[in-house]
Each structure stands twice: as C-alpha cells, then as structure tokens.
Amino acid sequence: MNEKLWGGRFSQSTDELVEKFNASIDVDKHLYDSDIEGSIAHVKMMARESIITQDEADSLIAGLGKVKEKIENNEIEFSASLEDIHMHIEDALGKVVGDVAKKLHTGRSRNDQVALDVRIYLKKETKIIIELLAGFQKALVRMAQNHLDVIMPGYTHLQRAQPILFSHHLMAYYEMFKRDIERFKDCLKRIDVMPLGAAALAGTTYPLNREFTREVLAFSKVSDNSIDSVSDRDFVMEFISHASIAMIHFSRLSEELILWSSSEFSFITISDSFTTGSSIMPQKKNPDVAELVRGKTGRVVGNLVTILTLMKSLPMAYNKDMQEDKEPLFDTVDTLKICTDVYTRMFENIKIHKERMVNACALGFLNATDLADYLVSKGLAFRQAHAVAGRAVAYALTKGKELNDLTLEEYKDLSELIEKDVYKFISIHETISRRISYGGTGFDNVKQAVKKAAGALGLK
Numbered sequence: 001m002n003e004k005l006w007g008g009r010f011s012q013s014t015d016e017l018v019e020k021f022n023a024s025i026d027v028d029k030h031l032y033d034s035d036i037e038g039s040i041a042h043v044k045m046m047a048r049e050s051i052i053t054q055d056e057a058d059s060l061i062a063g064l065g066k067v068k069e070k071i072e073n074n075e076i077e078f079s080a081s082l083e084d085i086h087m088h089i090e091d092a093l094g095k096v097v098g099d100v101a102k103k104l105h106t107g108r109s110r111n112d113q114v115a116l117d118v119r120i121y122l123k124k125e126t127k128i129i130i131e132l133l134a135g136f137q138k139a140l141v142r143m144a145q146n147h148l149d150v151i152m153p154g155y156t157h158l159q160r161a162q163p164i165l166f167s168h169h170l171m172a173y174y175e176m177f178k179r180d181i182e183r184f185k186d187c188l189k190r191i192d193v194m195p196l197g198a199a200a201l202a203g204t205t206y207p208l209n210r211e212f213t214r215e216v217l218a219f220s221k222v223s224d225n226s227i228d229s230v231s232d233r234d235f236v237m238e239f240i241s242h243a244s245i246a247m248i249h250f251s252r253l254s255e256e257l258i259l260w261s262s263s264e265f266s267f268i269t270i271s272d273s274f275t276t277g278s279s280i281m282p283q284k285k286n287p288d289v290a291e292l293v294r295g296k297t298g299r300v301v302g303n304l305v306t307i308l309t310l311m312k313s314l315p316m317a318y319n320k321d322m323q324e325d326k327e328p329l330f331d332t333v334d335t336l337k338i339c340t341d342v343y344t345r346m347f348e349n350i351k352i353h354k355e356r357m358v359n360a361c362a363l364g365f366l367n368a369t370d371l372a373d374y375l376v377s378k379g380l381a382f383r384q385a386h387a388v389a390g391r392a393v394a395y396a397l398t399k400g401k402e403l404n405d406l407t408l409e410e411y412k413d414l415s416e417l418i419e420k421d422v423y424k425f426i427s428i429h430e431t432i433s434r435r436i437s438y439g440g441t442g443f444d445n446v447k448q449a450v451k452k453a454a455g456a457l458g459l460k
C-alpha cells in the first residue's frame with residue numbers, strides 16, 4: 001500500500017519531469033519553416049514515386065501550408081508533451097487534413113528530418129551572414145576612402161612602433177573579414193548536402209527518389225552514406241568555428257575602438273547614438289557597443305566549446321545528445337548577425353581626429369628604423385646602422401629631444417655619414433612614402449589596395 005502510493009507518485013512526477021526534460025520545442029520551434037519546406041519536398045517526391053497518391057499529396061501540401069500559417073499567427077500552442085517541432089507539425093497537420101497526415105512520415109525518421117531542417121536553416125543564414133559581412137567590409141573601405149592619407153602610429157606590443165596610414169590599418173580588418181567570408185563560403189559546400197532518405201540510419205525500403213527531393217529543395221548534392229547523414233554535425237562545428245573567428249576579429253577591433261575613444265588616445269569619437277552615459281558620472285560617454293561585441297565574442301567561443309564537446313566520442317549514428325546542437329547554433333547565428341549589423345551602422349557614426357593621430361607619431365622615436373635605413377643608404381651595414389640609431393635614441397632621451405630635434409653637430413658626433421638630408425629622410429611623411437614594398441603602408445600601395453577592395457565590393 002505504502003509502496004504503491006510512493007511508486008505511483010514517483011512514476012507520475014518522473015514522467016512529467018522527463019517529458020519536460022526531453023522536449024526541445026522551445027528551441028527547435030525556430031525550425032518550423034525549414035521543417036515544412038522539407039516535408040513538402042518529401043510529399044512531392046512520394047507522389048511522384050507513387051508511394052502516395054497525387055490527391056493525398058495535394059491535401060498534405062495544402063495542409064502543411066495551413067499549418068505554417070497557423071504557426072505564424074500564433075494559433076498553435078507549443079507544449080512539451082509533443083516534444084519537438086517535427087511532432088507538433090505532424091500533429092497540427094492531422095487536425096487540418098485528418099488521417100492522411102499519418103502518411104507524411106513514410107520512409108522518414110526524425111533523425112534524417114532534423115538533419116535536413118538544420119541544413120535548410122543554416123544554408124539560408126550563412127548566405128545572409130556572408131552578405132552582412134560584405135556590408136561591413138564596405139563600411140571599412142568607405143572609411144578608408146574618406147581618410148586615405150591620415151597618418152597614425154602603428155603599434156607592436158601596444159607600444160608606438162612606426163608611422164602607418166590609418167587607411168592601411170582599416171584595410172587589415174578588411175583582409176580579416178575577407179577570410180571570414182571565404183571560410184563561410186567554403187563551409188556552405190558542406191552545409192549544402194541533402195540528407196533526407198537516410199531514415200533512422202540505414203536507409204529505407206521505400207523506393208524514395210532522393211535525387212528528386214534534392215532538386216526540389218535546391219541542394220547541390222545528396223549525402224552518400226545513410227549513417228553519416230544522420231550523425232554528421234561537422235557543418236555545425238565548422239560554422240560555429242568560423243563564426244568564432246569572425247567574432248574574434250570583431251573583438252580585436254572593439255578593443256581598438258575602446259582604446260582609441262579613451263581620453264588617453266582621443267583618436268576617435270563615437271557618436272552619441274552609439275554610446276551611453278553613466279547614471280552617476282555626468283561626464284561619461286561609454287563605448288558600450290564595442291564593449292558588448294567584445295563580450296559577446298565570449299559566448300560564441302563558448303558555443304564552439306559546447307558543440308565540440310557535445311560531438312566528442314558520440315558513437316554512430318544518431319544520439320539524443322545531438323538535440324543540444326541547436327541552442328549554440330541559433331545563438332551563434334543571432335549573435336554574429338546583430339554584431340555585424342550594429343558595427344556596420346556604428347562605423348558611419350565614428351569621427352576620426354586626424355590631428356591627434358598624426359601628432360601621436362611625433363613622440364616616441366617612431367622614425368628610429370628610418371634613421372637606421374638612412375645610414376644603410378649611406379653605405380653602413382644594417383646591424384651597424386641599427387646600433388648607431390640606437391645610440392642616437394639613447395642620446396636624444398638624455399636631452400629630452402626627438403630624433404628630428406638633434407642638431408647636425410650632434411648627428412656628426414654619432415656618425416660622420418649623417419648629412420643634413422637626414423631631416424627629410426626621417427620626417428613622418430617620408431617614413432610612409434618610402435614603405436613601397438608590396439603590402440606595406442606606402443601611400444600608393446594603400447591607395448591601390450583600397451581601390452581594389454572598393455572594386456571587389458562594387459563601391460565607387
């Protein structure tokens with residue numbers, strides 16, 4: 001009696017808990033349109049192969065359209081008891097078209113169905129992300145075009161190193177995002193594979209025409225191995241990995257914008273509409289957008305760790321663990337999209353303080369390498385020239401001077417080779433215009449690079 005009472009209560013509450021625990025509807029409801037698109041293709045294929053009649057197909061297709069409408073009008077209540085989006089749609093279809101709905105799942109398993117849905121979804125989203133990233137590249141190139149000859153200090157170890165063009169610095173980011181786009185385009189080849197027809201894992205006894213389904217869904221190829229079809233999430237791992245790298249690029253840019261907008265640098269001002277104030281300190285204007293993007297990089301990298309850990313050691317073929325792939329994937333897609341969007345807009349709202357930038361080149365011996373190059377041009381070997389320039393810096397420091405401030409007499413004491421043409425040679429403008437090696441910061445180089453990028457992006 002006691003045991004029965006206890007057992008009854010336990011089994012009751014456990015069932016409810018497991019039901020809740022097992023359900024994925026809160027997350028995978030976002031796949032509803034991909035799921036319906038996949039089902040419609042499956043139905044068309046089955047009618048074509050006479051697995052179902054054309055009348056049945058017509059009714060299923062109309063019904064699926066109706067279900068889509070109902071979901072979009074919030075007329076379908078999602079509940080844990082129907083577990084996931086696939087069961088919800090099938091259940092709703094039954095309510096719309098009656099018993100014929102029971103034929104929809106012929107020759108299909110939720111295992112190949114969910115693999116298809118995620119691929120349909122991710123194919124679309126990857127294309128959108130490629131467009132968004134190209135949009136941000138345009139913002140970078142436009143800013144480079146508008147500030148072509150602005151000079152700033154280039155840094156290594158966050159110490160002033162050599163003068164560079166601000167536009168050259170921006171174009172470094174253009175290159176990073178170009179690689180991101182390439183990676184997403186390459187990944188698209190692996191996303192663009194049609195897995196439906198693998199069924200649970202072994203294929204099916206029905207005469208499915210997988211090639212026809214592929215064509216209806218506009219996939220590039222059909223998957224070759226049914227076991228792999230239902231267990232492969234490489235494309236998800238790849239996508240999140242590429243997204244992590246893109247976010248890391250944004251985080252590096254964020255860090256620079258945050259530094260540059262500080263009073264210490266004052267290289268840029270981000271407009272009021274893209275900054276926020278402080279509730280206590282009236283003078284504050286904070287670069288929240290850049291900070292938040294930097295912070296969100298952490299969650300995308302976290303998503304990568306999640307998906308990699310999730311897939312590690314999973315035996316063939318489908319395992320329920322894989323249901324957990326969607327949350328990190330959707331979050332990554334949403335995060336990368338909004339970060340790219342907000343950055344593109346923020347870039348139109350950044351003011352560049354070119355005087356501050358170029359003035360920052362005046363202090364810190366940024367032309368010391370050029371003094372060494374000057375001595376090389378007078379016949380000294382580079383190592384010896386480096387030593388003389390080093391002594392010049394050490395001497396100038398004791399006098400509180402920069403290299404341009406040393407008198408010719410002082411230079412003569414350092415090396416007889418130095419003449420009065422040294423001053424022009426080590427001027428900031430000269431240090432830039434002489435850096436003509438391909439890919440360097442020389443004025444012409446950068447102009448060409450910006451022009452090429454603008455052409456590639458279809459900008460004027």
Ligand code: ARG
Nearest residue numbers: 024028084110111114322323
């Ligand atoms: N909700 C499941 C997922 O997202 C769908 C596949 C379920 N398959 C199964 N055999 N229980 O992975």
